[in-house]
Amino acid sequence: MYWNDINASDEEVNALAKYLDVNDDGDICEEDFLAWYQEAATTVASETNAVRQALLTRRTVNNFDKTPVPDIVLRNAIEAAIAAPNHKLTEPWRFIQLGQETISKIAELNAAEIAKKDPEKGAKKKARWENIPGWCVVTCKKSDDELQQEEDLAAVACAIQNFQLSMWADGVGVKWTSGPITRSPEFSELCGIDTETEKHVGTLWYGFASGGLAQLMDQGPNRKKSVDDVLSSLP
Ligand SMILES: Cc1cc2nc3c(=O)[nH]c(=O)nc-3n(C[C@H](O)[C@H](O)[C@H](O)COP(=O)(O)O)c2cc1C
Structure with a gap:
Protein backbone atom coordinates (compact mmCIF):
# COMPACT_ATOMS: atom_id res chain seq x y z
CA MET A 1 0.00 0.00 0.00
CA TYR A 2 1.23 3.52 -0.82
CA TRP A 3 0.30 6.77 0.86
CA ASN A 4 -1.34 7.99 -2.36
CA ASP A 5 -3.70 4.95 -2.25
CA ILE A 6 -5.38 6.59 0.70
CA ASN A 7 -8.27 8.92 -0.07
CA ALA A 8 -7.11 11.77 2.18
CA SER A 9 -5.54 15.23 1.92
CA ASP A 10 -1.73 15.68 2.32
CA GLU A 11 -2.42 17.17 5.72
CA GLU A 12 -4.42 14.10 6.79
CA VAL A 13 -1.77 11.71 5.43
CA ASN A 14 0.95 13.59 7.34
CA ALA A 15 -1.13 13.44 10.52
CA LEU A 16 -1.70 9.69 10.04
CA ALA A 17 2.02 9.05 9.35
CA LYS A 18 2.92 10.98 12.48
CA TYR A 19 0.34 9.04 14.49
CA LEU A 20 1.64 5.67 13.25
CA ASP A 21 5.30 6.59 13.66
CA VAL A 22 5.37 5.75 17.35
CA ASN A 23 9.17 5.79 17.68
CA ASP A 24 9.32 9.08 15.77
CA ASP A 25 12.13 8.06 13.39
CA GLY A 26 10.35 9.36 10.28
CA ASP A 27 9.50 5.84 9.04
CA ILE A 28 6.69 3.31 9.69
CA CYS A 29 8.68 0.27 10.78
CA GLU A 30 7.62 -3.10 12.26
CA GLU A 31 7.75 -1.67 15.77
CA ASP A 32 5.30 1.08 14.76
CA PHE A 33 3.04 -1.44 12.99
CA LEU A 34 2.90 -3.74 16.02
CA ALA A 35 1.99 -0.84 18.31
CA TRP A 36 -0.85 0.15 15.96
CA TYR A 37 -1.99 -3.47 15.61
CA GLN A 38 -2.09 -3.97 19.38
CA GLU A 39 -4.21 -0.82 19.78
CA ALA A 40 -6.62 -1.90 17.00
CA ALA A 41 -6.93 -5.40 18.50
CA THR A 42 -7.67 -3.92 21.94
CA THR A 43 -10.37 -1.65 20.44
CA VAL A 44 -12.04 -4.60 18.67
CA ALA A 45 -11.91 -6.66 21.89
CA SER A 46 -13.48 -3.88 23.94
CA GLU A 47 -16.26 -3.37 21.38
CA THR A 48 -17.03 -7.10 21.40
CA ASN A 49 -17.03 -6.86 25.15
CA ALA A 50 -19.53 -3.98 25.03
CA VAL A 51 -22.06 -6.19 23.22
CA ARG A 52 -21.63 -8.99 25.75
CA GLN A 53 -21.80 -6.48 28.58
CA ALA A 54 -25.14 -5.15 27.30
CA LEU A 55 -26.48 -8.71 26.91
CA LEU A 56 -25.44 -9.74 30.39
CA THR A 57 -26.23 -6.57 32.34
CA ARG A 58 -29.64 -5.67 30.85
CA ARG A 59 -32.34 -6.08 33.44
CA THR A 60 -36.08 -5.52 33.45
CA VAL A 61 -36.86 -2.13 34.97
CA ASN A 62 -39.86 -2.00 37.28
CA ASN A 63 -39.78 1.56 38.55
CA PHE A 64 -39.47 4.56 36.28
CA ASP A 65 -39.15 8.23 37.06
CA LYS A 66 -41.49 10.63 35.29
CA THR A 67 -38.87 12.18 32.98
CA PRO A 68 -40.13 11.86 29.39
CA VAL A 69 -37.89 9.87 27.04
CA PRO A 70 -36.90 11.70 23.83
CA GLY A 211 -32.28 5.18 41.04
CA GLY A 212 -30.50 4.64 37.70
CA LEU A 213 -29.52 1.56 35.72
CA ALA A 214 -26.19 0.92 37.50
CA GLN A 215 -27.77 -0.65 40.61
CA LEU A 216 -29.68 -3.09 38.35
CA MET A 217 -26.54 -3.99 36.38
CA ASP A 218 -24.89 -5.07 39.62
CA GLN A 219 -27.74 -7.50 40.35
CA GLY A 220 -26.72 -9.91 37.58
CA PRO A 221 -29.13 -12.10 35.62
CA ASN A 222 -30.27 -14.07 38.70
CA ARG A 223 -30.83 -17.30 36.76
CA LYS A 224 -31.02 -20.67 38.55
CA LYS A 225 -29.53 -22.69 35.72
CA SER A 226 -25.90 -22.47 34.67
CA VAL A 227 -24.43 -23.02 31.20
CA ASP A 228 -23.60 -26.59 32.22
CA ASP A 229 -27.21 -27.20 33.26
CA VAL A 230 -28.59 -26.24 29.87
CA LEU A 231 -25.82 -27.29 27.48
CA SER A 232 -25.50 -30.81 26.19
CA SER A 233 -22.97 -31.78 23.57
CA LEU A 234 -23.31 -34.63 21.10
CA PRO A 235 -20.43 -36.34 19.35
C1 LIG B 1 -42.97 -12.89 26.85
C2 LIG B 1 -42.63 -12.14 28.11
C3 LIG B 1 -43.64 -11.60 28.86
C4 LIG B 1 -43.36 -10.91 30.05
N1 LIG B 1 -44.39 -10.38 30.78
C5 LIG B 1 -44.14 -9.82 31.97
C6 LIG B 1 -45.21 -9.31 32.77
O1 LIG B 1 -46.37 -9.36 32.39
N2 LIG B 1 -44.90 -8.78 33.96
C7 LIG B 1 -43.60 -8.71 34.41
O2 LIG B 1 -43.38 -8.25 35.52
N3 LIG B 1 -42.57 -9.11 33.64
C8 LIG B 1 -42.80 -9.67 32.44
N4 LIG B 1 -41.76 -10.11 31.67
C9 LIG B 1 -40.37 -9.84 32.09
C10 LIG B 1 -39.81 -11.01 32.88
O3 LIG B 1 -40.49 -11.15 34.09
C11 LIG B 1 -38.31 -10.77 33.13
O4 LIG B 1 -37.64 -10.78 31.89
C12 LIG B 1 -37.73 -11.82 34.06
O5 LIG B 1 -38.18 -11.59 35.36
C13 LIG B 1 -36.21 -11.80 34.08
O6 LIG B 1 -35.72 -10.54 34.45
P1 LIG B 1 -34.66 -9.75 33.55
O7 LIG B 1 -35.37 -9.31 32.31
O8 LIG B 1 -34.23 -8.60 34.43
O9 LIG B 1 -33.54 -10.67 33.26
C14 LIG B 1 -42.01 -10.77 30.47
C15 LIG B 1 -40.98 -11.31 29.67
C16 LIG B 1 -41.28 -11.98 28.51
C17 LIG B 1 -40.15 -12.55 27.68
Missing part, protein backbone atom coordinates in the same frame (compact mmCIF):
# COMPACT_ATOMS: atom_id res chain seq x y z
CA ASP A 71 -38.58 10.23 20.73
CA ILE A 72 -35.18 9.57 19.13
CA VAL A 73 -34.56 6.89 21.78
CA LEU A 74 -37.76 5.13 20.68
CA ARG A 75 -36.88 5.52 17.01
CA ASN A 76 -33.39 4.07 17.63
CA ALA A 77 -34.95 1.15 19.49
CA ILE A 78 -37.38 0.42 16.66
CA GLU A 79 -34.57 0.70 14.10
CA ALA A 80 -32.68 -1.96 16.12
CA ALA A 81 -35.87 -4.03 16.55
CA ILE A 82 -36.63 -4.29 12.85
CA ALA A 83 -33.05 -5.42 12.17
CA ALA A 84 -33.82 -8.64 14.11
CA PRO A 85 -33.48 -12.02 12.39
CA ASN A 86 -36.64 -12.77 10.44
CA HIS A 87 -37.12 -15.93 8.35
CA LYS A 88 -38.44 -15.15 4.84
CA LEU A 89 -38.27 -11.44 5.74
CA THR A 90 -41.97 -11.31 6.51
CA GLU A 91 -41.51 -8.22 8.74
CA PRO A 92 -44.50 -9.27 10.87
CA TRP A 93 -44.11 -6.55 13.53
CA ARG A 94 -45.91 -3.32 14.28
CA PHE A 95 -45.04 -0.83 17.00
CA ILE A 96 -47.70 1.45 18.47
CA GLN A 97 -46.51 4.36 20.60
CA LEU A 98 -49.21 5.35 23.08
CA GLY A 99 -49.89 8.96 24.04
CA GLN A 100 -51.04 10.14 27.45
CA GLU A 101 -54.75 10.04 26.56
CA THR A 102 -54.59 6.36 25.57
CA ILE A 103 -52.34 5.50 28.52
CA SER A 104 -54.91 7.02 30.89
CA LYS A 105 -57.74 5.02 29.31
CA ILE A 106 -55.75 1.78 29.65
CA ALA A 107 -54.78 2.65 33.23
CA GLU A 108 -58.46 3.20 33.97
CA LEU A 109 -59.46 -0.08 32.33
CA ASN A 110 -56.91 -1.96 34.43
CA ALA A 111 -57.83 -0.10 37.62
CA ALA A 112 -61.53 -0.88 37.13
CA GLU A 113 -60.72 -4.60 36.85
CA ILE A 114 -58.58 -4.55 40.01
CA ALA A 115 -61.08 -2.36 41.89
CA LYS A 116 -63.70 -5.12 41.58
CA LYS A 117 -61.73 -6.93 44.30
CA ASP A 118 -59.83 -4.09 45.96
CA PRO A 119 -60.79 -0.46 45.17
CA GLU A 120 -57.79 1.02 47.00
CA LYS A 121 -55.36 -1.15 45.04
CA GLY A 122 -57.17 -0.19 41.82
CA ALA A 123 -56.63 3.54 42.48
CA LYS A 124 -52.94 2.99 43.28
CA LYS A 125 -52.40 0.97 40.10
CA LYS A 126 -54.07 3.66 38.04
CA ALA A 127 -51.67 6.31 39.35
CA ARG A 128 -48.70 3.98 38.82
CA TRP A 129 -49.62 3.16 35.21
CA GLU A 130 -50.35 6.79 34.36
CA ASN A 131 -46.87 7.75 35.53
CA ILE A 132 -45.02 5.29 33.30
CA PRO A 133 -43.54 7.69 30.75
CA GLY A 134 -43.23 5.47 27.66
CA TRP A 135 -45.57 2.85 26.25
CA CYS A 136 -44.96 0.95 23.04
CA VAL A 137 -47.29 -1.90 22.09
CA VAL A 138 -45.81 -4.54 19.79
CA THR A 139 -47.90 -6.81 17.60
CA CYS A 140 -47.25 -9.68 15.21
CA LYS A 141 -49.11 -10.27 11.98
CA LYS A 142 -51.35 -13.36 12.18
CA SER A 143 -50.85 -16.18 9.72
CA ASP A 144 -53.01 -19.19 8.81
CA ASP A 145 -49.83 -21.17 8.29
CA GLU A 146 -48.88 -22.62 11.69
CA LEU A 147 -45.15 -22.77 11.00
CA GLN A 148 -45.12 -19.25 9.60
CA GLN A 149 -46.97 -18.01 12.70
CA GLU A 150 -44.48 -19.70 15.00
CA GLU A 151 -41.50 -18.25 13.14
CA ASP A 152 -43.05 -14.79 12.94
CA LEU A 153 -43.66 -14.77 16.70
CA ALA A 154 -40.05 -15.84 17.25
CA ALA A 155 -38.89 -12.95 15.05
CA VAL A 156 -41.03 -10.46 16.99
CA ALA A 157 -39.55 -11.76 20.26
CA CYS A 158 -36.06 -11.16 18.82
CA ALA A 159 -37.17 -7.68 17.76
CA ILE A 160 -38.37 -6.90 21.28
CA GLN A 161 -35.04 -7.98 22.74
CA ASN A 162 -33.20 -5.74 20.23
CA PHE A 163 -35.55 -2.93 21.30
CA GLN A 164 -34.72 -3.51 24.96
CA LEU A 165 -30.98 -3.63 24.32
CA SER A 166 -31.04 -0.46 22.22
CA MET A 167 -32.87 1.41 24.97
CA TRP A 168 -30.47 0.00 27.56
CA ALA A 169 -27.53 1.28 25.48
CA ASP A 170 -29.22 4.71 25.52
CA GLY A 171 -29.53 4.58 29.33
CA VAL A 172 -33.27 3.84 29.25
CA GLY A 173 -34.94 0.89 30.96
CA VAL A 174 -37.73 -1.33 29.61
CA LYS A 175 -40.28 -3.70 31.06
CA TRP A 176 -41.94 -6.22 28.76
CA THR A 177 -45.48 -6.67 30.07
CA SER A 178 -48.11 -9.17 29.02
CA GLY A 179 -50.70 -9.02 31.78
CA PRO A 180 -54.39 -9.97 31.43
CA ILE A 181 -55.48 -6.49 30.40
CA THR A 182 -53.33 -6.69 27.27
CA ARG A 183 -55.40 -9.70 26.21
CA SER A 184 -58.75 -7.93 26.61
CA PRO A 185 -60.75 -6.75 23.57
CA GLU A 186 -60.98 -3.28 25.15
CA PHE A 187 -57.19 -2.98 25.21
CA SER A 188 -56.96 -3.99 21.54
CA GLU A 189 -59.60 -1.46 20.63
CA LEU A 190 -57.88 1.35 22.54
CA CYS A 191 -54.57 0.51 20.81
CA GLY A 192 -56.10 0.13 17.35
CA ILE A 193 -55.14 -3.55 17.12
CA ASP A 194 -57.20 -5.53 14.62
CA THR A 195 -57.29 -8.92 16.36
CA GLU A 196 -58.39 -10.62 13.14
CA THR A 197 -55.07 -9.84 11.51
CA GLU A 198 -52.58 -9.17 14.32
CA LYS A 199 -51.69 -10.46 17.73
CA HIS A 200 -50.42 -8.54 20.76
CA VAL A 201 -46.95 -9.81 21.73
CA GLY A 202 -45.83 -7.33 24.31
CA THR A 203 -46.46 -3.94 25.79
CA LEU A 204 -43.13 -2.31 26.44
CA TRP A 205 -42.95 0.23 29.22
CA TYR A 206 -39.88 2.36 28.98
CA GLY A 207 -38.32 5.22 30.89
CA PHE A 208 -35.41 6.31 33.01
CA ALA A 209 -35.05 3.91 35.93
CA SER A 210 -35.69 5.33 39.41
Whole structure:
Protein backbone atom coordinates (compact mmCIF):
# COMPACT_ATOMS: atom_id res chain seq x y z
CA MET A 1 0.00 0.00 0.00
CA TYR A 2 1.23 3.52 -0.82
CA TRP A 3 0.30 6.77 0.86
CA ASN A 4 -1.34 7.99 -2.36
CA ASP A 5 -3.70 4.95 -2.25
CA ILE A 6 -5.38 6.59 0.70
CA ASN A 7 -8.27 8.92 -0.07
CA ALA A 8 -7.11 11.77 2.18
CA SER A 9 -5.54 15.23 1.92
CA ASP A 10 -1.73 15.68 2.32
CA GLU A 11 -2.42 17.17 5.72
CA GLU A 12 -4.42 14.10 6.79
CA VAL A 13 -1.77 11.71 5.43
CA ASN A 14 0.95 13.59 7.34
CA ALA A 15 -1.13 13.44 10.52
CA LEU A 16 -1.70 9.69 10.04
CA ALA A 17 2.02 9.05 9.35
CA LYS A 18 2.92 10.98 12.48
CA TYR A 19 0.34 9.04 14.49
CA LEU A 20 1.64 5.67 13.25
CA ASP A 21 5.30 6.59 13.66
CA VAL A 22 5.37 5.75 17.35
CA ASN A 23 9.17 5.79 17.68
CA ASP A 24 9.32 9.08 15.77
CA ASP A 25 12.13 8.06 13.39
CA GLY A 26 10.35 9.36 10.28
CA ASP A 27 9.50 5.84 9.04
CA ILE A 28 6.69 3.31 9.69
CA CYS A 29 8.68 0.27 10.78
CA GLU A 30 7.62 -3.10 12.26
CA GLU A 31 7.75 -1.67 15.77
CA ASP A 32 5.30 1.08 14.76
CA PHE A 33 3.04 -1.44 12.99
CA LEU A 34 2.90 -3.74 16.02
CA ALA A 35 1.99 -0.84 18.31
CA TRP A 36 -0.85 0.15 15.96
CA TYR A 37 -1.99 -3.47 15.61
CA GLN A 38 -2.09 -3.97 19.38
CA GLU A 39 -4.21 -0.82 19.78
CA ALA A 40 -6.62 -1.90 17.00
CA ALA A 41 -6.93 -5.40 18.50
CA THR A 42 -7.67 -3.92 21.94
CA THR A 43 -10.37 -1.65 20.44
CA VAL A 44 -12.04 -4.60 18.67
CA ALA A 45 -11.91 -6.66 21.89
CA SER A 46 -13.48 -3.88 23.94
CA GLU A 47 -16.26 -3.37 21.38
CA THR A 48 -17.03 -7.10 21.40
CA ASN A 49 -17.03 -6.86 25.15
CA ALA A 50 -19.53 -3.98 25.03
CA VAL A 51 -22.06 -6.19 23.22
CA ARG A 52 -21.63 -8.99 25.75
CA GLN A 53 -21.80 -6.48 28.58
CA ALA A 54 -25.14 -5.15 27.30
CA LEU A 55 -26.48 -8.71 26.91
CA LEU A 56 -25.44 -9.74 30.39
CA THR A 57 -26.23 -6.57 32.34
CA ARG A 58 -29.64 -5.67 30.85
CA ARG A 59 -32.34 -6.08 33.44
CA THR A 60 -36.08 -5.52 33.45
CA VAL A 61 -36.86 -2.13 34.97
CA ASN A 62 -39.86 -2.00 37.28
CA ASN A 63 -39.78 1.56 38.55
CA PHE A 64 -39.47 4.56 36.28
CA ASP A 65 -39.15 8.23 37.06
CA LYS A 66 -41.49 10.63 35.29
CA THR A 67 -38.87 12.18 32.98
CA PRO A 68 -40.13 11.86 29.39
CA VAL A 69 -37.89 9.87 27.04
CA PRO A 70 -36.90 11.70 23.83
CA ASP A 71 -38.58 10.23 20.73
CA ILE A 72 -35.18 9.57 19.13
CA VAL A 73 -34.56 6.89 21.78
CA LEU A 74 -37.76 5.13 20.68
CA ARG A 75 -36.88 5.52 17.01
CA ASN A 76 -33.39 4.07 17.63
CA ALA A 77 -34.95 1.15 19.49
CA ILE A 78 -37.38 0.42 16.66
CA GLU A 79 -34.57 0.70 14.10
CA ALA A 80 -32.68 -1.96 16.12
CA ALA A 81 -35.87 -4.03 16.55
CA ILE A 82 -36.63 -4.29 12.85
CA ALA A 83 -33.05 -5.42 12.17
CA ALA A 84 -33.82 -8.64 14.11
CA PRO A 85 -33.48 -12.02 12.39
CA ASN A 86 -36.64 -12.77 10.44
CA HIS A 87 -37.12 -15.93 8.35
CA LYS A 88 -38.44 -15.15 4.84
CA LEU A 89 -38.27 -11.44 5.74
CA THR A 90 -41.97 -11.31 6.51
CA GLU A 91 -41.51 -8.22 8.74
CA PRO A 92 -44.50 -9.27 10.87
CA TRP A 93 -44.11 -6.55 13.53
CA ARG A 94 -45.91 -3.32 14.28
CA PHE A 95 -45.04 -0.83 17.00
CA ILE A 96 -47.70 1.45 18.47
CA GLN A 97 -46.51 4.36 20.60
CA LEU A 98 -49.21 5.35 23.08
CA GLY A 99 -49.89 8.96 24.04
CA GLN A 100 -51.04 10.14 27.45
CA GLU A 101 -54.75 10.04 26.56
CA THR A 102 -54.59 6.36 25.57
CA ILE A 103 -52.34 5.50 28.52
CA SER A 104 -54.91 7.02 30.89
CA LYS A 105 -57.74 5.02 29.31
CA ILE A 106 -55.75 1.78 29.65
CA ALA A 107 -54.78 2.65 33.23
CA GLU A 108 -58.46 3.20 33.97
CA LEU A 109 -59.46 -0.08 32.33
CA ASN A 110 -56.91 -1.96 34.43
CA ALA A 111 -57.83 -0.10 37.62
CA ALA A 112 -61.53 -0.88 37.13
CA GLU A 113 -60.72 -4.60 36.85
CA ILE A 114 -58.58 -4.55 40.01
CA ALA A 115 -61.08 -2.36 41.89
CA LYS A 116 -63.70 -5.12 41.58
CA LYS A 117 -61.73 -6.93 44.30
CA ASP A 118 -59.83 -4.09 45.96
CA PRO A 119 -60.79 -0.46 45.17
CA GLU A 120 -57.79 1.02 47.00
CA LYS A 121 -55.36 -1.15 45.04
CA GLY A 122 -57.17 -0.19 41.82
CA ALA A 123 -56.63 3.54 42.48
CA LYS A 124 -52.94 2.99 43.28
CA LYS A 125 -52.40 0.97 40.10
CA LYS A 126 -54.07 3.66 38.04
CA ALA A 127 -51.67 6.31 39.35
CA ARG A 128 -48.70 3.98 38.82
CA TRP A 129 -49.62 3.16 35.21
CA GLU A 130 -50.35 6.79 34.36
CA ASN A 131 -46.87 7.75 35.53
CA ILE A 132 -45.02 5.29 33.30
CA PRO A 133 -43.54 7.69 30.75
CA GLY A 134 -43.23 5.47 27.66
CA TRP A 135 -45.57 2.85 26.25
CA CYS A 136 -44.96 0.95 23.04
CA VAL A 137 -47.29 -1.90 22.09
CA VAL A 138 -45.81 -4.54 19.79
CA THR A 139 -47.90 -6.81 17.60
CA CYS A 140 -47.25 -9.68 15.21
CA LYS A 141 -49.11 -10.27 11.98
CA LYS A 142 -51.35 -13.36 12.18
CA SER A 143 -50.85 -16.18 9.72
CA ASP A 144 -53.01 -19.19 8.81
CA ASP A 145 -49.83 -21.17 8.29
CA GLU A 146 -48.88 -22.62 11.69
CA LEU A 147 -45.15 -22.77 11.00
CA GLN A 148 -45.12 -19.25 9.60
CA GLN A 149 -46.97 -18.01 12.70
CA GLU A 150 -44.48 -19.70 15.00
CA GLU A 151 -41.50 -18.25 13.14
CA ASP A 152 -43.05 -14.79 12.94
CA LEU A 153 -43.66 -14.77 16.70
CA ALA A 154 -40.05 -15.84 17.25
CA ALA A 155 -38.89 -12.95 15.05
CA VAL A 156 -41.03 -10.46 16.99
CA ALA A 157 -39.55 -11.76 20.26
CA CYS A 158 -36.06 -11.16 18.82
CA ALA A 159 -37.17 -7.68 17.76
CA ILE A 160 -38.37 -6.90 21.28
CA GLN A 161 -35.04 -7.98 22.74
CA ASN A 162 -33.20 -5.74 20.23
CA PHE A 163 -35.55 -2.93 21.30
CA GLN A 164 -34.72 -3.51 24.96
CA LEU A 165 -30.98 -3.63 24.32
CA SER A 166 -31.04 -0.46 22.22
CA MET A 167 -32.87 1.41 24.97
CA TRP A 168 -30.47 0.00 27.56
CA ALA A 169 -27.53 1.28 25.48
CA ASP A 170 -29.22 4.71 25.52
CA GLY A 171 -29.53 4.58 29.33
CA VAL A 172 -33.27 3.84 29.25
CA GLY A 173 -34.94 0.89 30.96
CA VAL A 174 -37.73 -1.33 29.61
CA LYS A 175 -40.28 -3.70 31.06
CA TRP A 176 -41.94 -6.22 28.76
CA THR A 177 -45.48 -6.67 30.07
CA SER A 178 -48.11 -9.17 29.02
CA GLY A 179 -50.70 -9.02 31.78
CA PRO A 180 -54.39 -9.97 31.43
CA ILE A 181 -55.48 -6.49 30.40
CA THR A 182 -53.33 -6.69 27.27
CA ARG A 183 -55.40 -9.70 26.21
CA SER A 184 -58.75 -7.93 26.61
CA PRO A 185 -60.75 -6.75 23.57
CA GLU A 186 -60.98 -3.28 25.15
CA PHE A 187 -57.19 -2.98 25.21
CA SER A 188 -56.96 -3.99 21.54
CA GLU A 189 -59.60 -1.46 20.63
CA LEU A 190 -57.88 1.35 22.54
CA CYS A 191 -54.57 0.51 20.81
CA GLY A 192 -56.10 0.13 17.35
CA ILE A 193 -55.14 -3.55 17.12
CA ASP A 194 -57.20 -5.53 14.62
CA THR A 195 -57.29 -8.92 16.36
CA GLU A 196 -58.39 -10.62 13.14
CA THR A 197 -55.07 -9.84 11.51
CA GLU A 198 -52.58 -9.17 14.32
CA LYS A 199 -51.69 -10.46 17.73
CA HIS A 200 -50.42 -8.54 20.76
CA VAL A 201 -46.95 -9.81 21.73
CA GLY A 202 -45.83 -7.33 24.31
CA THR A 203 -46.46 -3.94 25.79
CA LEU A 204 -43.13 -2.31 26.44
CA TRP A 205 -42.95 0.23 29.22
CA TYR A 206 -39.88 2.36 28.98
CA GLY A 207 -38.32 5.22 30.89
CA PHE A 208 -35.41 6.31 33.01
CA ALA A 209 -35.05 3.91 35.93
CA SER A 210 -35.69 5.33 39.41
CA GLY A 211 -32.28 5.18 41.04
CA GLY A 212 -30.50 4.64 37.70
CA LEU A 213 -29.52 1.56 35.72
CA ALA A 214 -26.19 0.92 37.50
CA GLN A 215 -27.77 -0.65 40.61
CA LEU A 216 -29.68 -3.09 38.35
CA MET A 217 -26.54 -3.99 36.38
CA ASP A 218 -24.89 -5.07 39.62
CA GLN A 219 -27.74 -7.50 40.35
CA GLY A 220 -26.72 -9.91 37.58
CA PRO A 221 -29.13 -12.10 35.62
CA ASN A 222 -30.27 -14.07 38.70
CA ARG A 223 -30.83 -17.30 36.76
CA LYS A 224 -31.02 -20.67 38.55
CA LYS A 225 -29.53 -22.69 35.72
CA SER A 226 -25.90 -22.47 34.67
CA VAL A 227 -24.43 -23.02 31.20
CA ASP A 228 -23.60 -26.59 32.22
CA ASP A 229 -27.21 -27.20 33.26
CA VAL A 230 -28.59 -26.24 29.87
CA LEU A 231 -25.82 -27.29 27.48
CA SER A 232 -25.50 -30.81 26.19
CA SER A 233 -22.97 -31.78 23.57
CA LEU A 234 -23.31 -34.63 21.10
CA PRO A 235 -20.43 -36.34 19.35
C1 LIG B 1 -42.97 -12.89 26.85
C2 LIG B 1 -42.63 -12.14 28.11
C3 LIG B 1 -43.64 -11.60 28.86
C4 LIG B 1 -43.36 -10.91 30.05
N1 LIG B 1 -44.39 -10.38 30.78
C5 LIG B 1 -44.14 -9.82 31.97
C6 LIG B 1 -45.21 -9.31 32.77
O1 LIG B 1 -46.37 -9.36 32.39
N2 LIG B 1 -44.90 -8.78 33.96
C7 LIG B 1 -43.60 -8.71 34.41
O2 LIG B 1 -43.38 -8.25 35.52
N3 LIG B 1 -42.57 -9.11 33.64
C8 LIG B 1 -42.80 -9.67 32.44
N4 LIG B 1 -41.76 -10.11 31.67
C9 LIG B 1 -40.37 -9.84 32.09
C10 LIG B 1 -39.81 -11.01 32.88
O3 LIG B 1 -40.49 -11.15 34.09
C11 LIG B 1 -38.31 -10.77 33.13
O4 LIG B 1 -37.64 -10.78 31.89
C12 LIG B 1 -37.73 -11.82 34.06
O5 LIG B 1 -38.18 -11.59 35.36
C13 LIG B 1 -36.21 -11.80 34.08
O6 LIG B 1 -35.72 -10.54 34.45
P1 LIG B 1 -34.66 -9.75 33.55
O7 LIG B 1 -35.37 -9.31 32.31
O8 LIG B 1 -34.23 -8.60 34.43
O9 LIG B 1 -33.54 -10.67 33.26
C14 LIG B 1 -42.01 -10.77 30.47
C15 LIG B 1 -40.98 -11.31 29.67
C16 LIG B 1 -41.28 -11.98 28.51
C17 LIG B 1 -40.15 -12.55 27.68
